[in-house]
Amino acid sequence: MAQNDTVTLIGSWSSPFALRARVALHLKSVKYEYVDEPDVLKSKSELLIKSNPIHKKVPVLIHGDVSVCESLNIVQYIDEAWSSDPSILPSHPYDRASARFWAQYVDDKCFESLDAVAGAKDDEGRMAAAGKLMECLAILEQTFQKISKGSGFFGGENIGYLDIACGTLLGPISVIEAFSGVKFLREETTPGLIKWAERFRAHEAVKPYMPTVEEFVAFAKKKFSVQ
Amino acid sequence: MAQNDTVTLIGSWSSPFALRARVALHLKSVKYEYVDEPDVLKSKSELLIKSNPIHKKVPVLIHGDVSVCESLNIVQYIDEAWSSDPSILPSHPYDRASARFWAQYVDDKCFESLDAVAGAKDDEGRMAAAGKLMECLAILEQTFQKISKGSGFFGGENIGYLDIACGTLLGPISVIEAFSGVKFLREETTPGLIKWAERFRAHEAVKPYMPTVEEFVAFAKKKFSVQ
Known part of the structure; x- marks a missing residue:
């Protein structure tokens, strides 16, 4: 091709x-x-x-x-x-390995916790799963602070591979927050991720394709037949 | 660095x-x-x-x-x-994507089935898991026939990324075969993989580091205290 x-x-x-x-x-x-x-x-x-x-x-x-x-x-x-600019993965081998590592962390650990919160059969299980999800997000916050070095995105001034990987968390988290009434992205624990999420949602490469929080929640309520 | x-x-x-x-x-x-x-x-x-x-x-x-x-x-x-030759991943973007896809398949589907066989609590569960593992290996056989195009390895004439990924299956499979008496790599269903496994084990980049089947089995028997 x-x-x-x-x-x-x-x-x-x-x-x-x-x-x-x-x-x-x-x-x-x-x-x-x-x-x-x-x-x-x-x-x-x-x-x-x-x-x-x-x-x-x-x-x-x-x-x-x-x-x-x-x-x-x-x-x-x-x-x-399509190897012309902008590059989505970083150029340096270590930065690429780091981005791949954390993207896999999102897909394995973060989504495992999200699925556990959504699928918990009782309050005890839900609380335990919620705790694990918060731990995962706290680790991602540290990673964001370290990798972004004060710039707006994991990828620096523009969104890159790890931003795209982490962006998938925002819809499911907003649904779980709406259903449970629990805030997972909090100013006290994930201040960097909260601002990152705002920037990510508003980015011109994301906004046309990402449902709003309200649309996600309405979709989930309909799907699970919740009034 | x-x-x-x-x-x-x-x-x-x-x-x-x-x-x-x-x-x-x-x-x-x-x-x-x-x-x-x-x-x-x-x-x-x-x-x-x-x-x-x-x-x-x-x-x-x-x-x-x-x-x-x-x-x-x-x-x-x-x-x-260390970007000098030999390349481990293929050079063409589609071949790279294909190698990454199948390597992930090994880590997700094949190891999931292997773990299920090893961890089954009764014969019924073990048979079901063994069936899934055989399905996975049959799919890998098809993939090998398609990708290798008659050459010795998934990577062509030399071992590459997907060979390295699949090579991890050989030790665990040999242990499960020895414990269960069931052959998972069979001439009737996986003739290409059987020959590939021989070549992989004998390769100069593999042989010094990969335990033999006998060493793997002896290690597993000791680990699980089986006589």
């Missing part, structure tokens, strides 16, 4: 993982067709099953005659296939 | 994940000090805890004054920090 081959992204409006691919494509000014799978957990299109036969999940990036799956993998692919 | 800064690898003799880092360092002819954590599940050195405070797991690569954790991340770091 070549840079000017057709590009299609299969996503889903509310998927925080599909958001990653959209932000990366926007940053690289790639023109693409967007195919939405409105209720991907219940019904999957033939195109999705054919292009991601192993996991059958969004997002999938179809570039010419090949498909790339798994959101972090797609973001790296976009950075390498 | 610079290429000629000191390099230390913290590993553990029987860790299939530490093996990844050793193979990558060998391929790149990097000189390093190897620090073994002989029983890392029970006792962790101060050096390990300090250099991998988040996960406290081997392997950790210490290069000058920075530490890189998580085995696949370390392999990518080695490929980028």
